[in-house]
Amino acid sequence: MPTTTRSLLALALALPLALTACGGGAGEPAGGGTSAEEAYEARPDTLQVYSAQHIEVTEAVAEAFTEETGIPTQVRDGQDSSMGHMIVQEGEASPADVFLTENSPAMTVVEREGLLAEVDQGTREQLREDLSPSSGLWVPIAARSTVLVYNPDLISEDELPTSMMDLADPEWAGKWGAAPGGADFQAIVAGMLAERGEEETRAWLESLAENAEVYQNNIATMKAVNAGEVPVGIMYHYYWYRDQAEAGEGSGNTRLHYFGGEDPGAFVSLSAGGVLASSDMPDEAQQFLEYVTGPKGQQALVDSGSMEYAVGEGVESDPALPPLDELEAPAVDPSALNSGTVIELMTDAGIL
Amino acid sequence: MAGPLAGPLPGAGRRTGLGPPPGAAPWPVALAAVLVAVLTVLPLLIVLPGALADGWAEAVDYLARPRIGKLVGNTGMLIAVTVPAAVVVGTLAAWLVERTALPAAGAWRALLLAPLAVPSFVSAYAWVTVAPGLTGFGGAALVTTLAYYPFVFLPVAALLRALDPGDEEVARSLGLSPTAAMVRTVLPRLRPALSGGALLVALHLLAEYGVLEMMRFQTFTTAIMQQYAVGFSDTAGSLLASVLVGLCLVALLLDLVARGRRRVARLGSGTQRRAVPHRLGAWTVPALAFLAALVGAALVVPVVTVVRWLLAGPGPAGLLDGDLLAVTLSTLGLAALGALAATLAAFPGAWLLNRRRSGLTLLLERVTFVASSLPGVVIGLALVTLAVTWVRPLYQTVWLVVLAYAILFLPRAMVSLRAGLAAAPPELSEAARSLGQGGPAVLVRVVLPLMAPAVRTGLVLVALAVSTELTATLLLAPTGMDTLALAFWREASQLDYAAAAPYAAVMIVLSVPLTLLLRRQILEEE
Numbered sequence: 122m123p124t125t126t127r128s129l130l131a132l133a134l135a136l137p138l139a140l141t142a143c144g145g146g147a148g149e150p151a152g153g154g155t156s157a158e159e160a161y162e163a164r165p166d167t168l169q170v171y172s173a174q175h176i177e178v179t180e181a182v183a184e185a186f187t188e189e190t191g192i193p194t195q196v197r198d199g200q201d202s203s204m205g206h207m208i209v210q211e212g213e214a215s216p217a218d219v220f221l222t223e224n225s226p227a228m229t230v231v232e233r234e235g236l237l238a239e240v241d242q243g244t245r246e247q248l249r250e251d252l253s254p255s256s257g258l259w260v261p262i263a264a265r266s267t268v269l270v271y272n273p274d275l276i277s278e279d280e281l282p283t284s285m286m287d288l289a290d291p292e293w294a295g296k297w298g299a300a301p302g303g304a305d306f307q308a309i310v311a312g313m314l315a316e317r318g319e320e321e322t323r324a325w326l327e328s329l330a331e332n333a334e335v336y337q338n339n340i341a342t343m344k345a346v347n348a349g350e351v352p353v354g355i356m357y358h359y360y361w362y363r364d365q366a367e368a369g370e371g372s373g374n375t376r377l378h379y380f381g382g383e384d385p386g387a388f389v390s391l392s393a394g395g396v397l398a399s400s401d402m403p404d405e406a407q408q409f410l411e412y413v414t415g416p417k418g419q420q421a422l423v424d425s426g427s428m429e430y431a432v433g434e435g436v437e438s439d440p441a442l443p444p445l446d447e448l449e450a451p452a453v454d455p456s457a458l459n460s461g462t463v464i465e466l467m468t469d470a471g472i473l
Numbered sequence: 474m475a476g477p478l479a480g481p482l483p484g485a486g487r488r489t490g491l492g493p494p495p496g497a498a499p500w501p502v503a504l505a506a507v508l509v510a511v512l513t514v515l516p517l518l519i520v521l522p523g524a525l526a527d528g529w530a531e532a533v534d535y536l537a538r539p540r541i542g543k544l545v546g547n548t549g550m551l552i553a554v555t556v557p558a559a560v561v562v563g564t565l566a567a568w569l570v571e572r573t574a575l576p577a578a579g580a581w582r583a584l585l586l587a588p589l590a591v592p593s594f595v596s597a598y599a600w601v602t603v604a605p606g607l608t609g610f611g612g613a614a615l616v617t618t619l620a621y622y623p624f625v626f627l628p629v630a631a632l633l634r635a636l637d638p639g640d641e642e643v644a645r646s647l648g649l650s651p652t653a654a655m656v657r658t659v660l661p662r663l664r665p666a667l668s669g670g671a672l673l674v675a676l677h678l679l680a681e682y683g684v685l686e687m688m689r690f691q692t693f694t695t696a697i698m699q700q701y702a703v704g705f706s707d708t709a710g711s712l713l714a715s716v717l718v719g720l721c722l723v724a725l726l727l728d729l730v731a732r733g734r735r736r737v738a739r740l741g742s743g744t745q746r747r748a749v750p751h752r753l754g755a756w757t758v759p760a761l762a763f764l765a766a767l768v769g770a771a772l773v774v775p776v777v778t779v780v781r782w783l784l785a786g787p788g789p790a791g792l793l794d795g796d797l798l799a800v801t802l803s804t805l806g807l808a809a810l811g812a813l814a815a816t817l818a819a820f821p822g823a824w825l826l827n828r829r830r831s832g833l834t835l836l837l838e839r840v841t842f843v844a845s846s847l848p849g850v851v852i853g854l855a856l857v858t859l860a861v862t863w864v865r866p867l868y869q870t871v872w873l874v875v876l877a878y879a880i881l882f883l884p885r886a887m888v889s890l891r892a893g894l895a896a897a898p899p900e901l902s903e904a905a906r907s908l909g910q911g912g913p914a915v916l917v918r919v920v921l922p923l924m925a926p927a928v929r930t931g932l933v934l935v936a937l938a939v940s941t942e943l944t945a946t947l948l949l950a951p952t953g954m955d956t957l958a959l960a961f962w963r964e965a966s967q968l969d970y971a972a973a974a975p976y977a978a979v980m981i982v983l984s985v986p987l988t989l990l991l992r993r994q995i996l997e998e999e
Contacts, residue, residue: 203701338967468709473696
C-alpha cells in the first residue's frame with residue numbers, strides 16, 4: 122500500500138507542476154505562450170465587459186459581436202451591486218469599457234459618480250422610447266417583470282393579495298418567500314421607494330424581516346413555492362418561463378400572478394448597459410452597446426431563451442410572454458432608483 | 474475551508490536528536506521569516522482600521538443592531554452543537570477502529586477518513602437534494618458535523634494507535650473496570666488531540682460559507698459575503714469581518730486553555746506494544762451500525778448524489794466537451810502556484826523554529842498561525858481593499874489570489890516542513906560542514922533530499938486545499954479565471970444540480986490523494 126500511496130502522491134503533485142511548467146511557470150509572467158498570468162489578466166486591445174447580467178446571455182451576445190466586428194471581448198462576471206461599487210472604487214483606472222447590469226440601480230450608482238460616457242444617439246434611437254432614462258448616460262438592454270408565484274394546491278386564486286403591499290399584513294406571516302439579499306429584489310424595493318416613499322417602504326421592509334421566508338435567489342424562491350414550502354413568493358417572471366420551457370421541474374406546481382394596476386408588485390426592472398468614460402476603447406465600447414441594443418443583439422437575447430423582454434424598437438419578445446405593454450407597470454424614472462437608500466432601509470430593518 | 478488542517482496533529486513538529494546548535498540565525502533567513510510574518514498579518518492590519526473608517530460611534534451603532542445579535546446567536550449555536558457532536562462522533566469512531574476488535578477495522582479507518590475528500594459544500598448540495606426540507610439550523614449542524622468529524626477522528630485515531638497501553642494495564646491491574654481504566658488513563662492523554670480537533674472544527678465553522686448559504690442558515694461569514702455583494706468592500710463588511718476575527722481569536726484562546734501542558738509521549742526505554750483490542754461482544758452489531766450510518770451519511774450520500782446528477786446531466790460525452798477540462802486545468806495551475814508559494818513562504822520560519830528556537834521565532838510562529846486561522850472571506854476582503862487602494866497593479870491578477878492562498882494555507886506547509894526538518898537532524902549538516910561543504914551546498918545535498926517526502930506532503934496538502942477554496946477565490950478571482958469550486962458554486966446556487974455535478978466529481982477525485990495521505994499519517998504514528 123505505501124508504494125501505491127506514494128506514487129499517487131507523486132502523480133497528484135507532478136500533474137499541476139507539469140501543467141504550470143507548460144504554461145510558462147510561476148517565475149516568468151511575461152514569458153511566451155499562455156502563462157497563468159497572461160490568461161487571466163485584462164488583455165490590451167480587448168474590450169473589457171463587466172457584466173452582472175446572466176453570464177451565458179452576455180457571453181452569447183459578446184461572441185456574436187466579436188464574430189461580426191472582429192473586436193475581441195473579455196467578460197468579467199459579477200453581481201449588480203458589488204460590480205457597480207467595484208467600478209466606483211476603481212474609478213478612472215477601471216479596466217472596464219462596458220458595464221452591463223441585471224437591474225438598473227447598479228448602473229445609477231456608477232452614473233451618480235460621473236463615470237459614464239454619454240451613449241451614442243444612434244444607439245438610443247434603436248430603443249423603445251418609454252423605457253430609457255432621461256440622462257442618456259445609459260440604456261436599457263432587456264426588461265423583466267415582478268410577479269407573484271403561487272402554488273394553487275396551497276392557495277386559491279381569489280385568496281391572492283391584490284397588492285404586493287398587502288404582504289405586510291400579519292395574516293401573511295410565514296406564507297411568502299423572497300430573496301431580499303439579491304439585486305433583483307432590491308430593484309423592486311427601489312421601485313417601491315420611488316413610488317410609495319420612504320415611510321411606507323420602511324414599514325413594508327420591517328414586516329418582510331418579520332414575516333417572510335428568506336431564500337438565496339429567485340430560483341430558490343420559486344422552487345420553494347413549487348415544493349409547497351410557502352404558498353406564494355416574489356420573483357421575476359422569466360425564471361418561471363425558462364423553467365416551463367424546459368421540463369418544468371421547478372415550477373410545474375406553480376402559476377404566476379401579475380399584480381398590474383401600477384402596483385409596486387408590477388414593477389418592471391431594466392437591465393442596463395453603459396460605456397465607461399475612462400474606457401481606452403470608447404469607439405469599440407459604443408459599438409458594443411449599439412450591437413447589444415440593435416436588432417441582432419436583441420434577437421440574440423430573445424433566441425438565447427433567457428425569456429427576458431426585448432427592449433429594441435420593433436423586436437418581438439418570446440411569444441410565450443404576456444406583452445410588456447399590458448403589464449400595467451408603475452411609471453418610475455429609472456434614473457431615480459436609489460439603491461443606496463434601499464440598502465440603508467434594509468440594514469435598518471435588519472435584513473442585511 | 475480555511476484554517477490549518479494539519480495544524481494540531483500530534484507529533485507533527487516533534488524534534489528528534491539533541492537541542493539546537495548554538496548561534497544566531499543567518500540574517501537572510503531571519504529577514505525572510507519576518508517578511509512572511511508581516512505578510513500574513515497584513516489582512517488584519519487592513520481590515521481592522523477599515524472597520525473604523527466611519528468612526529467608533531458609527532461602528533458601535535452598526536454592531537449594536539438586533540441583526541448582529543442574531544448573527545452572533547446563529548454562529549454560536551452552530552459551534553455549540555457541531556463542535557461537541559464532531560468530537561463525540563469522531564472520538565467514538567476512532568476508539569472503535571483503533572482499540573476494539575472491530576471487524577475489518579482497516580477498511581473502516583479508510584472509509585471514516587474518506588469524507589475529507591468531499592468538499593463540505595458538495596456534501597451540503599447532496600443533502601439539500603436528498604432531503605429538501607432539511608434546511609436551517611438542523612441541516613447546517615448535520616452537514617457540518619458529517620463534514621468535519623474527521624478533523625477529530627484523525628488526530629485521536631493517530632494518538633490512540635501511538636499511546637502505550639502500559640498505563641491502562643496498570644490501572645486494570647489495580648482493580649479498575651476496563652471503562653474506568655480508559656476514562657482515567659487514556660482520555661486525559663487525548664486532551665491535546667481532542668482540543669486540537671475541536672479547534673479545527675470551530676475555525677472551519679467560523680469560515681464556512683457554502684454549506685450555510687445552501688442550508689439558508691446565516692452566520693457572520695454569510696453576512697460578510699452579503700455585505701460584499703451590496704457594497705464591494707465597504708465599512709460594514711470590514712466591521713463584520715473584525716467581529717469574525719475576534720471570534721477566531723476566542724477559539725484559539727480556548728484551545729490554548731483546553732490543551733493543557735500534560736506530556737503525551739512515552740518515557741523510558743524499550744519498544745512500545747500495540748494495545749490489546751477490547752472485545753466488543755454484544756456491542757459489535759450496534760458499533761457496526763453506528764459506523765455504517767456515519768459513513769453512509771458522510772460519504773455515501775454525497776458520492777451517490779453526485780453520481781446520480783452526473784447521470785441525469787449531459788452524459789459522459791457532454792462532460793468532456795464543455796469547459797470542464799479548462800476549468801480543471803486552471804484549478805490545477807492555481808493549486809500548484811498556491812502550493813509552491815505557501816511552501817516557499819513556510820520555509821524560513823520552519824527552519825528557524827527547528828534550528829534556532831528563540832523567543833522571536835516562537836512569536837513569529839504564533840503570529841503566522843493566528844493570521845492564518847482567519848477565514849478566507851476575511852483575507853479576500855482585505856486583499857481586495859489592499860489592491861484597489863494601494864497596489865493597483867496587483868488588482869485582479871492571479872498573484873493576488875496566490876498570495877491569499879499562501880496566507881491561508883501556510884500552516885499546512887509549515888507543519889509538514891517542520892516534520893521534514895526533524896527528519897534531517899542538524900548533526901548531519903554539521904557532519905557535511907566538517908567535510909568542507911558550504912551552507913547552500915549542505916542544504917541542497919543533505920537537507921533537501923531528506924526533507925523531500927515532507928515537502929511533497931506539504932505541497933499536496935496546500936494544493937488540495939486550494940482546489941476547493943471558495944470564499945477568497947470568489948472575491949479575488951481575476952477576470953476570465955474560473956475554478957472548479959467557483960463553477961460548482963455558480964451552478965449549484967442557480968439550483969442547476971446536474972450542471973454542478975461534474976465539477977463536484979472532479980473536486981472529489983482530486984481530493985482522494987489527501988485521504989490516502991492522511992491515512993498514512995495514522996499508520997505511521999506507530
